[in-house]
Amino acid sequence: MPDALPDRVTIYEVGPRDGLQNESALVPTPTKAEFVRRLLAAGLPVVEATSFVHPRWVPQLADAAELLGELGEAGRDLPVLVPNERGLDRALELGCRHVAIFGSATETFAQRNLNRSLDEQFAMFEPTVARAREHGLDVRAYVSMCFGDPWEGDVAIDQVVDVGRRLVDLGASQLSLGDTIGVGTAGHVRRLLTAFNEAGLPDDVLAVHFHDTYGQALTNAHAALEHGVTTFDASAGGLGGCPYAESATGNLATEDLVWLLQGLGVETGVDLAALVETSRWMAGVLGRPSPSRVVQALSPA
Known part of the structure; x- marks a missing residue:
């Protein structure tokens, strides 16, 4: 259905935060700053820089304040x-x-990730979102485990919609739907997005965040694109996973997504060659090849 596709989409780059948070070897702050600068220079319109989570939980991001200081204005x-x-x-x-908040669509993951019950998480988020909005900040909300949970199995679509709807009602302007363990399929993506539409959330409020555990991330992105979603989370070089879900593999690689979109005639504003070079450089920093198929294909033998 090429005529039904959006003319342009926004890629929400999560590599510096979601991509690096699982790395056991600490990446120096100046290197992280260079990573962010390179991603911005490659034309990515949104680059999520870091997280103000407690250093005990995610040691890699303990330098959040220092990183933002390095990046300046x-x-x-x-x-x-x-x-x-x-x-x-x-x-x-x-x-x-x-700013962004990070909620859960399931009870078990809420307890493990937030130390709150599924319902208690909203009491934690409410003052955070309210204060952020009072200060004029834009607030994005992530919902994890939207397609499956490693402890609970399948997650009911109406449960995901209820959680997402409540986060938007708190004041979030965008909702990112996460396939945290990568079990989603194209049909499931379409059903979930349709359910959100029927609950009053249009496609321009929704974003998708896919992992590639079963090799379905690109297929799922294409399904969301056909549905009308125009914001896609991705991680340069396919970096990342989830520190609280052991079965989760890397995020959808930004390069692979850009290659797909270019082939469909959908504009992203991203310089693919510059992005590939950035991911090759970061792979060198981390000491291992990038899992992105496009990075592999466009790198010298």
Whole structure:
């Protein structure tokens, strides 16, 4: 259905935050800053820089304030993840203009990731979102385990929609639907997006965040594109996973997504060659090849 596809989409780059958070070897702060600068220079319109989570939980991101300091004024326009009001306090102190919260569609993951029940998470998010909006910040909400949970199995679509609807009602302007363990299929993607539409959330409020555990991330992205979604989370070089879901493999590689979109005639504004070079450079920093098929194909033998 090429005539039904959007003319242009926004790629929401999560490599510096979601991509690096699982790395056991600490990446130096100046290297992270260079990574962000290269991604911006490659034309990515949104680059999520870091998270103000407690260093004990994600040691890799303990340098969040230092990283934003390295990035200067440009850093204030980059989204940062804030798990709660303490995280928001740090973001406000540094002049951040865009924040994200991270919710769960399942009880078990809420307990493991947030130390809250499924319902209690909203009590934690409510003052965080309210204060952020009072200060003029834009708020994005992630929902994890939208397609399956490693402890609970299949997740009911109406449960995911209820969680997402409540986060938007709190004041989130965009909802990113995460296939945290990569079990989603194209049909499931279409059914979930349709259910959100029927619940009053249009496609321009929704984003999708796919993992490639079963090799379905690109197929799922294409299904979401055909449905009308125009914001896609992706990670340069396919970096990342989830520290709280052991079966989760890397995020959808930004290069693979750009290659797909270019072939469909959908504009992204991204310089693919510059992006591939950036991911090759970061793979060198991390000491292993990039899992992105496009990075592999466009790299010298």
